[in-house]
Amino acid sequence: MGDQLQKIQRFVVLMMENRSFDHLLGYLKTVNPQIEGLAGSEYSNYPDPATKQQPSVSVSPTAPPAMKFDPPHEFEDVQIQLYGPAPSVPGASTVPNPRVNPASMTGFLFVGNQAAAIAKVPAEGVRVMQGFAVGQVPYLTALAQEFALFNFWYSALPGPTWPNRFFVHAATSGGLTDSPGTAAISAGYSFKNDTIYHALTNAGKDWRIYHDGLPQTAGIDSLRSAYVDPFTKNFREFDYFVQDIKDGILPEYTFIEPQYDVGDNYQFGNSMHPVNDVSAGDTLVKFVYEALRGSDYWQNTMLIITFDEHGGFFDHVPPPAAVPTGDDGSYANAENNFNFDLYGVRVPTIVISAYTQKGTVIGTDPKEPTTIFDHTSILATVEEKFNLPPLTARDKVANKLDVALNLDAPRTDAPMVLQLPSPFGSTPIT
Amino acid sequence: MLDLALGCDLRVSDPGKHEAIKERHGQIKTNRDAAAYIREVEEKINSRRKFRRHVQRHPVQ
Numbered sequence: 001m002g003d004q005l006q007k008i009q010r011f012v013v014l015m016m017e018n019r020s021f022d023h024l025l026g027y028l029k030t031v032n033p034q035i036e037g038l039a040g041s042e043y044s045n046y047p048d049p050a051t052k053q054q055p056s057v058s059v060s061p062t063a064p065p066a067m068k069f070d071p072p073h074e075f076e077d078v079q080i081q082l083y084g085p086a087p088s089v090p091g092a093s094t095v096p097n098p099r100v101n102p103a104s105m106t107g108f109l110f111v112g113n114q115a116a117a118i119a120k121v122p123a124e125g126v127r128v129m130q131g132f133a134v135g136q137v138p139y140l141t142a143l144a145q146e147f148a149l150f151n152f153w154y155s156a157l158p159g160p161t162w163p164n165r166f167f168v169h170a171a172t173s174g175g176l177t178d179s180p181g182t183a184a185i186s187a188g189y190s191f192k193n194d195t196i197y198h199a200l201t202n203a204g205k206d207w208r209i210y211h212d213g214l215p216q217t218a219g220i221d222s223l224r225s226a227y228v229d230p231f232t233k234n235f236r237e238f239d240y241f242v243q244d245i246k247d248g249i250l251p252e253y254t255f256i257e258p259q260y261d262v263g264d265n266y267q268f269g270n271s272m273h274p275v276n277d278v279s280a281g282d283t284l285v286k287f288v289y290e291a292l293r294g295s296d297y298w299q300n301t302m303l304i305i306t307f308d309e310h311g312g313f314f315d316h317v318p319p320p321a322a323v324p325t326g327d328d329g330s331y332a333n334a335e336n337n338f339n340f341d342l343y344g345v346r347v348p349t350i351v352i353s354a355y356t357q358k359g360t361v362i363g364t365d366p367k368e369p370t371t372i373f374d375h376t377s378i379l380a381t382v383e384e385k386f387n388l389p390p391l392t393a394r395d396k397v398a399n400k401l402d403v404a405l406n407l408d409a410p411r412t413d414a415p416m417v418l419q420l421p422s423p424f425g426s427t428p429i430t
Numbered sequence: 431m432l433d434l435a436l437g438c439d440l441r442v443s444d445p446g447k448h449e450a451i452k453e454r455h456g457q458i459k460t461n462r463d464a465a466a467y468i469r470e471v472e473e474k475i476n477s478r479r480k481f482r483r484h485v486q487r488h489p490v491q
Contacts, residue, residue: 262431263465
């Protein structure tokens with residue numbers, strides 16, 4: 001085991017929804033040039049990159065707190081976002097250009113405009129090119145500046161929520177590349193080597209999933225059985241999170257699912273889904289951090305805040321090659337012809353611990369393999385810590401998060417309370 | 431999540447009620463109805479846990 005991981009006894013993972021790195025934290029580059037983000041308007045997409053007849057739209061720090069439409073990000077959409085749409089005749093269905101390395105990252109606006117038109121808000125399509133101004137998402141921003149921000153953390157595949165979330169639990173999606181249909185979800189998913197929770201149980205380690213509403217993890221057959229079991233200790237309503245910390249019963253591995261509010265079309269959730277007001281998710285981030293920071297668990301816990309996928313928002317870094325999972329593809333869509341040899345678009349990830357130096361930025365060269373991380377990096381780290389076998393070939397080789405434990409002694413200056421920036425000085429929010 | 435609610439509902443319901451549950455799920459057409467059904471399933475599962483906690487706190491003597 002890496003010496004640094006000996007300092008950590010517990011992991012808490014908070015996985016939010018659907019935001020790209022550039023969109024959410026990219027403009028932090030204006031504060032810290034080490035961050036591989038955005039300095040101004042240096043990247044752009046044409047509305048139709050095949051013809052370039054209309055003016056291009058540049059990135060800008062003008063993102064709204066909530067979107068008026070949900071930018072597409074199914075597998076086929078992401079292919080167009082990465083490689084641009086192939087020239088087509090009017091009325092013909094749109095297909096992506098052939099895959100190239102590096103991806104051109106030229107089709108985000110095209111896809112966004114199409115979806116905005118369908119949603120009857122055509123002027124809103126340009127929003128997919130916009131990022132948040134520094135301070136607009138204050139608590140997440142504070143944590144990114146206070147602890148370790150990963151420059152090159154990619155979603156596990158170029159696709160939507162479900163398969164990407166399966167990767168953080170199972171290091172595979174069993175071949176799934178799109179959002180699943182009724183029959184598959186209703187039946188529940190199963191993976192050859194099950195999930196990290198199964199491995200933890202076998203090793204005698206405790207785990208728990210906190211949820212606010214129906215948990216997506218119940219889409220996995222073995223976890224559904226635990227979720228519906230009235231005697232379960234493995235699923236708890238999020239309302240119990242703080243009390244469980246106070247009671248000293250935080251397990252070795254905790255996964256937190258936010259409120260998605262899918263039934264109300266995401267509007268009142270706190271997952272940072274594009275249709276949510278981002279401040280609700282930011283408040284959840286603050287709540288989770290402060291609960292741990294003020295507890296006895298602080299000195300030996302690693303908190304990981306990440307996002308399942310990019311949500312259709314622009315990012316300027318082409319995803320690199322990935323190691324295929326090497327398991328079966330029971331749920332594969334043959335039309336997509338994808339063998340999981342490419343990561344998805346970058347997402348923001350922050351690793352927080354008492355052993356993480358303030359202002360750490362992980363990764364300076366996207367071509368350096370040791371700086372590339374994805375959701376299976378969480379699994380690889382937990383497996384290393386608890387001596388668990390890898391679930392698939394992906395987590396077997398994933399870079400681990402001990403790189404963010406860069407202090408020999410625990411720091412004492414980590415804020416107990418996250419504060420809003422104020423022209424009159426920082427003011428605690430109660 | 432609507433389909434996930436169906437899967438969970440089937441898992442906790444008597445098999446004799448499965449056809450009726452599937453039929454109801456198939457008839458959901460609006461976001462409002464979907465939200466109501468999802469909340470209903472959440473509550474069904476949470477109430478089982480609450481009952482278990484209650485029993486554990488107040489065991490039958």
